[in-house]
Amino acid sequence: MPRKPKRKAPASPAAHGTSPEPYPSHASPSPAQCLAVRDALLGFHGFPEEFAPFRRLRLGGRSPEDCSCDSPPPPSPTVLDGIVTTLLSQNTTEAISRRAFASLKAAFPSWDQVVDEEGTRLEDAIRCGGLAATKAARIRAMLRGVRERRGKICLEYLRELSVDEVKRELSQFKGIGPKTVACVLMFYLQKDDFPVDTHVHRITKAMGWVPVTASREKAYIHLNNKIPDDLKFDLNCLIVTHGKLCQTCAKKMGGIINGCWCFDKRLQNLATALAAKGFCKAVVQ
Incomplete structure (x- = not known):
């Protein structure tokens, strides 16, 4: 008797970019909490220069303060440039x-x-960024996968897709x-979208935005479900910046700034709520 063909298991929700709320x-x-923290951090740090070019791209090529409507927008990096840059940024600083x-390049x-180079030139080229062998292997595997699937190494078509569609496409590489x-x-x-790096993971747990036992994967799903879309970019950039600069939040002595935004007098209500959770107990000097 011929065997019945096996039924394929349904793909997990995560594979298609959507996952159930953990x-x-x-x-x-809440939206109000997100807005309060965004405004508090923006008032204390200002918008970080590191992320300003990306903010201008989101605003059509101009900063909110730019009154010269005749100025051309800055060139947008290609999607592949962005992926490779992101892979290179792992475990190192933005400058490096x-x-x-x-x-x-x-x-x-x-x-x-x-893709075609078989020696160690790629490793040598990116060695200054650390983990050269690992990053080179990931970059080459990703580029090879793009060429095999698309016939050429280009991902600009992703700009026309939805968030879930982009996740589904990129998960294949x-x-x-x-x-x-x-x-x-x-x-x-x-x-x-709202990425969750080590700074975002630590600080959002400290603020009670996710349970203290939340993994980064579950925190990512929960925060993306809860944070309003129009606040995600600014809030993410500001929390990352705060995690780098605040000597207490970063758990480093001799930080770049004295004290912490939570203890600014203008933010006493927010400070009380955060201090109750043991968050940002820096001493203003």
């Missing part, structure tokens, strides 16, 4: 990852050359994990 009874953050990307004028996808969505495709 904490349905966890109400925070930029230097590694510039070195890569100088050594390989085209992405096809990266080796070397691209969920955090890389989220960063590409927010920074290079100007989509409304």
Whole structure:
């Protein structure tokens, strides 16, 4: 008797970019909380220069203060540039990852050359960014996958897709994990998404926005469900910046700034709520 063909298991929701809410009874953050923290951090830090070019792209190429409507918008990085830059940024600083990307582009004028090269030139080109062997393998595997699936190394078609469609497309390429996808969505495709890095994970747990036991994966799902789309970009950039600059939040002594935004007198109500959770107990000097 011939065997019945096996039925394929249904794909998990995460594979299609949607996942069930992991904490349905966890109400925070509310839209009001998101707005309050965004405004508080913006008032204390200002908008970080590191992310200003991406903000201008989201605003049609101009900053909110730019009154010169005749000025041309800045050039937008390609989607592939964004993916490779994000892969290079892992476990290093923004300045070092930029230097590694510039070195890569100088050594390989085209992405096809990266795929076809069989030696260690790619590793050598990005060595200044650390983890050169691991990053080189991921970059080459991703580029090879794009060429095999698309016939050429180009992902500009992703700009026309929805967030869920982009997640589904990028999940098919080796070397691209969920955090890389989220960063590409927010920074290079100007989509409304909220990546969760170590700073965001730590600070949102401290504020009670996610349970203290939440993994980064579950925190990502919950925060993207709760945070209003129009606040995601600014709030993410500001929390990341605060995590880097606040000596208490970053758990480092001799930080770049004295004290913490939570203890600004203008923010006493917010400070009380956060201090009750043991968050940002820095001493203003």
